[in-house]
Amino acid sequence: MQKRIASAAGKAGAETSICDAIRAAILERRLAPGTKLQEVPLGTFFGVSRTIVRQALRRLAHEGIVSLRDRRVAVVARPSSQEVTDMFAARRAIEAAVVEHVVARITRDEVAALRRLVRSEEAAYGRGARAEGLKLSLAFHESLGRLCGNPVLMRYLTELVLQTSLAVALYEQPDRVHAHADHLELLDAVARHDAKRAVRRMILHLNDLERDLHLHAPPAAPSLESIFGVPKAR
Amino acid sequence: MQKRIASAAGKAGAETSICDAIRAAILERRLAPGTKLQEVPLGTFFGVSRTIVRQALRRLAHEGIVSLRDRRVAVVARPSSQEVTDMFAARRAIEAAVVEHVVARITRDEVAALRRLVRSEEAAYGRGARAEGLKLSLAFHESLGRLCGNPVLMRYLTELVLQTSLAVALYEQPDRVHAHADHLELLDAVARHDAKRAVRRMILHLNDLERDLHLHAPPAAPSLESIFGVPKAR
DNA sequence: GCGAATCATCTTGTATACCAAAAGTGATTG
DNA sequence: CAATCACTTTTGGTATACAAGATGATTCGC
Numbered sequence: 001m002q003k004r005i006a007s008a009a010g011k012a013g014a015e016t017s018i019c020d021a022i023r024a025a026i027l028e029r030r031l032a033p034g035t036k037l038q039e040v041p042l043g044t045f046f047g048v049s050r051t052i053v054r055q056a057l058r059r060l061a062h063e064g065i066v067s068l069r070d071r072r073v074a075v076v077a078r079p080s081s082q083e084v085t086d087m088f089a090a091r092r093a094i095e096a097a098v099v100e101h102v103v104a105r106i107t108r109d110e111v112a113a114l115r116r117l118v119r120s121e122e123a124a125y126g127r128g129a130r131a132e133g134l135k136l137s138l139a140f141h142e143s144l145g146r147l148c149g150n151p152v153l154m155r156y157l158t159e160l161v162l163q164t165s166l167a168v169a170l171y172e173q174p175d176r177v178h179a180h181a182d183h184l185e186l187l188d189a190v191a192r193h194d195a196k197r198a199v200r201r202m203i204l205h206l207n208d209l210e211r212d213l214h215l216h217a218p219p220a221a222p223s224l225e226s227i228f229g230v231p232k233a234r
Numbered sequence: 235m236q237k238r239i240a241s242a243a244g245k246a247g248a249e250t251s252i253c254d255a256i257r258a259a260i261l262e263r264r265l266a267p268g269t270k271l272q273e274v275p276l277g278t279f280f281g282v283s284r285t286i287v288r289q290a291l292r293r294l295a296h297e298g299i300v301s302l303r304d305r306r307v308a309v310v311a312r313p314s315s316q317e318v319t320d321m322f323a324a325r326r327a328i329e330a331a332v333v334e335h336v337v338a339r340i341t342r343d344e345v346a347a348l349r350r351l352v353r354s355e356e357a358a359y360g361r362g363a364r365a366e367g368l369k370l371s372l373a374f375h376e377s378l379g380r381l382c383g384n385p386v387l388m389r390y391l392t393e394l395v396l397q398t399s400l401a402v403a404l405y406e407q408p409d410r411v412h413a414h415a416d417h418l419e420l421l422d423a424v425a426r427h428d429a430k431r432a433v434r435r436m437i438l439h440l441n442d443l444e445r446d447l448h449l450h451a452p453p454a455a456p457s458l459e460s461i462f463g464v465p466k467a468r
Numbered sequence: 469g470c471g472a473a474t475c476a477t478c479t480t481g482t483a484t485a486c487c488a489a490a491a492g493t494g495a496t497t498g
Numbered sequence: 499c500a501a502t503c504a505c506t507t508t509t510g511g512t513a514t515a516c517a518a519g520a521t522g523a524t525t526c527g528c
Binding site: 089092 | 289293298320321326330386387394
């Protein structure tokens with residue numbers, strides 16, 4: 001049962017499997033920022049040698065979700081608030097370009113598909129399935145990336161979505177509830193081929209996302225409290 | 235004399251040295267697109283083992299300037315015309331964002347430094363030092379990246395500048411002469427803190443760059459003719 | 469009893485050995 | 499004479515062995 005992921009992908013691209021597994025784990029909040037990623041344990045778990053694990057970690061480091069301090073254990077990245085600000089700025093630039101391209105080339109069918117996606121996203125949030133909603137929300141942005149027809153833009157978008165997801169995991173305020181209507185309004189503008197409005201919607205959406213974080217002092221330590229709850233007297 | 239580069243950087247970061255050396259070689263047109271990058275020769279040349287070379291090549295592959303087809307020799311990337319179109323689109327998006335940020339935070343001194351840079355660039359072109367001009371032109375874009383104050387944007391910009399330089403090497407029309415005035419006009423807009431105009435200037439500049447390529451049929455083979463000249467009768 | 473230094477262990481960095489696949493070469497045959 | 503096939507050589511992929519450095523525990527001194 002242990003090597004499910006590795007064997008699922010077979011021999012082909014073990015490194016890619018590991019990257020995918022780690023990316024998914026981060027997105028699903030199963031790997032918290034700061035978590036140690038040791039080469040040998042990962043290797044034995046996935047049934048490959050350290051060589052492959054090492055390659056995977058380097059790749060993830062280049063994608064900005066793993067930090068690779070010299071001669072020290074690799075850890076899931078813990079971006080500073082400044083870095084988070086920077087990556088959101090970059091994401092605004094990329095997503096704006098993506099939306100522009102999408103508006104210019106999207107078909108009716110594709111709009112319909114996106115609309116279904118957004119509806120199921122809202123439905124998920126509606127019934128309190130937060131994790132599911134989050135996943136569909138990411139899928140929405142990913143879909144836009146795919147529909148823009150530019151692999152380069154899409155690659156950067158994917159990277160930044162992942163990085164910002166990590167940032168959200170680090171800095172989110174637990175009580176905050178996200179404005180899910182954003183995606184629908186954005187999609188409406190896209191459907192009307194109103195590029196200006198769609199881009200503005202996207203920017204506002206990302207601004208909201210960023211504003212809902214608390215990027216002040218607390219770097220959100222890999223806190224023991226968040227794992228064990230409030231320390232009881234003893 | 236062989237290991238000049240490796241020894242120059244010492245033990246520290248042999249991989250980085252190799253990456254830098256290859257990047258520089260590509261920028262200076264000493265490494266043409268399609269050139270094979272074999273692991274053993276590179277390793278012996280730089281005085282490191284294949285492991286390091288392999289890591290360097292993977293890194294460059296992630297940066298998009300080396301292609302790493304499975305089980306085949308690594309080569310300097312030869313982007314298709316479609317890929318070139320895509321990377322220019324991405325570069326427009328990133329450079330626009332960069333310029334916006336630069337306009338918002340640049341100081342007088344920094345403007346003056348940029349102006350000196352542009353002047354020396356034009357001087358180089360003026361006296362026919364094409365390679366020197368090209369280098370300074372890249373330095374100008376790099377400087378903007380640094381001045382925008384956002385490491386994420388800067389990283390993407392650096393990548394795209396390198397990639398597009400490669401594309402230019404592949405598709406440029408030899409007789410075409412570039413419009414060097416672009417940088418000066420752009421800088422004027424930046425100096426006046428006119429973001430709208432500066433961004434428009436940048437977009438137009440990049441459009442010119444792209445338009446001056448001939449992105450039709452000829453993928454510009456790594457032709458022996460271009461290396462040895464016209465084959466003489468024998 | 470507490471703090472600091474030293475020592476053992478563990479983890480990563482690099483090189484190398486081995487394996488499999490691909491490409492080039494030459495011979496053989498149609 | 500040319501095309502195809504098999505072999506050889508080269509080249510990349512993976513695992514492993516070894517070296518250097520960091521981490522953490524234990525112990526000695528104050």
